[in-house]
Amino acid sequence: MRKYIVAGNWKMNTTVPEGVELAKAVVEKAKSLPANVELVVAPPFTHLAPVAEALKGSKVALSAQNCADHEKGAYTGEVAVNMLTSIGCQYTILGHSERRQYYGETDEKLVVKTQLALAAGLKVILCVGENLEEREANKHFEVVTEQTKAVLYNFTALDMKNIVIAYEPVWAIGTGKTATAAQAQEIHACIRNVIEAKFGAQVAQDMTILYGGSCKPSNAKELFAEKDIDGGLIGGAALKADDFIGIATSF
Ligand code: 13P
Numbered sequence: 001m002r003k004y005i006v007a008g009n010w011k012m013n014t015t016v017p018e019g020v021e022l023a024k025a026v027v028e029k030a031k032s033l034p035a036n037v038e039l040v041v042a043p044p045f046t047h048l049a050p051v052a053e054a055l056k057g058s059k060v061a062l063s064a065q066n067c068a069d070h071e072k073g074a075y076t077g078e079v080a081v082n083m084l085t086s087i088g089c090q091y092t093i094l095g096h097s098e099r100r101q102y103y104g105e106t107d108e109k110l111v112v113k114t115q116l117a118l119a120a121g122l123k124v125i126l127c128v129g130e131n132l133e134e135r136e137a138n139k140h141f142e143v144v145t146e147q148t149k150a151v152l153y154n155f156t157a158l159d160m161k162n163i164v165i166a167y168e169p170v171w172a173i174g175t176g177k178t179a180t181a182a183q184a185q186e187i188h189a190c191i192r193n194v195i196e197a198k199f200g201a202q203v204a205q206d207m208t209i210l211y212g213g214s215c216k217p218s219n220a221k222e223l224f225a226e227k228d229i230d231g232g233l234i235g236g237a238a239l240k241a242d243d244f245i246g247i248a249t250s251f
Contacts, residue, residue: 003208004224005164005231006248007040007125008238009065009093010047019047023054025241030060030248037231037248040125041238042093045079052088063091063125066099069112081120092117093125093233095151097170107150114151114163123162125233126151127212128191132171140169141190148194157199164208165191166233172213174235181222181229184211188228217246224251 014022023041030039042063043051052062068078084092094113099105110126117124128147130140144167152163167187172179179187188209196204211223212233223229231251237243 002206002230003038004036004251005038005040005208005210006244007042007063007091007093007164007166007210007231007233008244009096009212009233009235010041010043010238011065011098011235012044013239014043014047016047016050019043020050020054022239022241023051023060026244027055027058027060029241029245030058033059033245033248034251035059037251039244039248040091042091042125048084048089049087055088061090062088063093064089064122065093065096067092067094067113067117067122069109069116071116081116081122085120085122089122091123091125091164093127093166095127095147097127097129097131097168097173101170107147110151111154114155118155118159118162123164125164125166125210127166127168127233129168129170129173129213135169135171140187144187144191145194148191149198152195153198157203160195160199160203160207164210165195166210166212167191168212168233170213174214176214178214178216178219178223179211181226184223185226185228188226192228215247217243217250220247220250 040061068080095110130143134143192204208230210231210233215232216237
């Protein structure tokens, strides 16, 4: 029973009123979506509570873009997992390449964050993906395999039910340069094999693996037609309700 998901990572975009408007537009347009596709929006921390209000009674789930690597206490500027669940957040993105690259997010920290998130009842969207240099050096399979193992091999098959993997090649993020469906498919199949090797075939088959990186309505159909691509983690195109829903109707 694999779940299809389209998640919008708003990154550091929109003011709170703009974000609430966007969430309302997504809720409205999501009404016509088939029941087998789950929609998730991930606005900035400041937006979570008002966006949670806007999503009430809808099928659209709420996600944070990150969480703290401590439960509580003297960690100025950080947001704890129980703060997220207390306003109705269901997911958190972890390990986005922008956090790995600009904020020193390490695999060790991601293990701790994932533990805290799962213990609090949050589902995790764990991002993996190679950069351009690694792709050009033909190391993409190796990099993605290592990133996946480094975090997920610390968890159990049961934990995998609450984890979604997002493959986001760094060279495709915000560049307009999408991975071809074939390039994405071969990495998704590789990730599924890495999951199977540790947790067995059933867990691997049930795992939702999203593609992210310049995904838009015009290329989503081709990507989602691949057998191991179960939806998308969308950046720029998630900031327009029509484009976001256009992607979600591409299965
Ligand atoms: P873009 O869709 O803007 O390329 O961003 C992808 C992404 O990083 C989603 O997390």
